[in-house]
Amino acid sequence: MLLTKKYIIALALIAVILVSVLSLYYLLLPRVFRTPVIAVVKVYGYLITDSDRELYIKVFEEIRRNDTYRGVVILVNSPGGYASIVEEIYFLMREVAQRKPLIVVIDGIAASGGYYVSLASDYIIASPTSFVGNIGAIALAPSIIIPSELILESGPYKYTGFSYKNYSKVLKVAAENFVNKVLERREGKIKVSKEELLKGKLYPGTVAKAIGLVDELGGLPQAIAKIRERTGIRDYVLVDVTKLVKEKYVLTAYGELLWKNSTTLKASELIEMGKTPLPVLYLSPYWITDNNTEKIGELVSKYLFKSLKTTDYSKTLVIDLSHRNLFIPQLMTYFWGKLIENNIRVLFVEENLASILEKRPLALMIFTPARPYSEEEVDAIIKYLSNGGKLILVYDPAYALPTYLNELSIKLGLYFAEGYLYDMYNHYGIYRNIKVSVQSDNSTLLKNIHALVLFTASQIYCNESLFKVQTYNTTVHSFLEEQGYYTVIVVKKNTVALGDSSFLLDPYLSIADNKKFVENLVQYIRGEEK
16 A cells, blocks of 8 residues: 555656656747747728838737747738828838738739839739729828918928929939839849839739739739748648737727728818828729819909009900919919009909900900800900900810810810829829920010920810920820820911919929020910010
8 A cells, every 4th residue: 555655656757747748848849849820910091191001010029029920921901191101011021021912912902002012922812802092192291381470480491301393303313212112122033114113003903913923823822822932830820910910909990990981081181181282092082072163263262462453454454353263372472463554454354254354454364264255255255356456375284174175266276185294204293293394486475485394284275276285205194195296385377275373373483494485475465475
């Protein structure tokens, strides 16, 4: 009996020692002897708020400090967001990718910033029907700021930080950073030119693979297979780390929530959330709603320059406001000033346009109308022209469609095309700011003019003209998608047609010969034609 008790005690001690040794041994062994875990991270939705940033900081912190995660699969379904947040997520992913295999699967859409974060992986998988690309950037320019005596600033750019005319250059830098990152991370794989990438196209998954933006067509199974190939693991467990972190820290990613609810973003809200003078986003404008027409109309309605009554219409330029015309009078100070210097009165007409034209003013100027002209008004304009009057038609495709302007212009043998012109080679800052080379001559409008820069301009068709200004042959029409020479300024008898209004604005006058053109336009209105 005694031996039996001693034997049992000995066995118990041996068992305790064995368990302790095995436990210690297990703890000291590499964790490969446990079931390996593949982390799954979902980068879904807009990347626009601090809550989105905080979520991914904690997600990748969890993956970095836990060695049980042998590999990482990133499921991307995002249109991007603020450049700063997108870039931060990219660097977080790169840090993880340098420690363990990280594979990206484009699960729906990887547009703009969604594709930027995907570049953190050296291997990108996309489903055939996914959409990939939209490479480039957008910037949300603030409104013109009028200084207040309540807040005194030490310098002219203290408010904005930039000159307004240089905003497009800031945007160009951001776009260049993006495309250079694509060329760096996809070195040797990209099969299209840098200029093609900068067009910002969104490609189906199959096309994205063909041009080298992704490596393989597939989904999660193919990503897991790639992780197993790189790590040598056989068994594995999938863990949704995004969900785990949300539950652990009680986090809600606001951008993801908006995306799931199919909510589009407002430009005004993005400017406010951006907290910078010029918020730059790696985000497609497709998901931004902004009624620019309403904003421009509000600027015109708030313009306080009230016209003085006059009896001498022979020295008066009439500006039509009776058709909710869209332009920015606050930024045309130089134009108004040169008119006054040349003894030309400016009369803003909010009603009864036809009756005003009977008084034979010096000229009539019509900016992008948002309401139709009546037959009586069209007849009055044609009669006014036949009696020697001058008409200046200005259309800006950034504000509205040319529908109502064309109802008038086609009666005069002119047609403003829908869409806009762009040039990937000859531009100022960004592709829509097209450069135009001009053959200077002795005509009033073109005297001492050699080059102009137009900002989102329209093509003008004309049945005949005294002269016309055309773009470089590298210019493309957004609807036709064809390169060629496009007409942007036409003079036909006593009618001038301009395919852009922005190049008349004060911030852009110092670019190329834009200011000289405004001066020439004033002389044309005054009556010094040659």
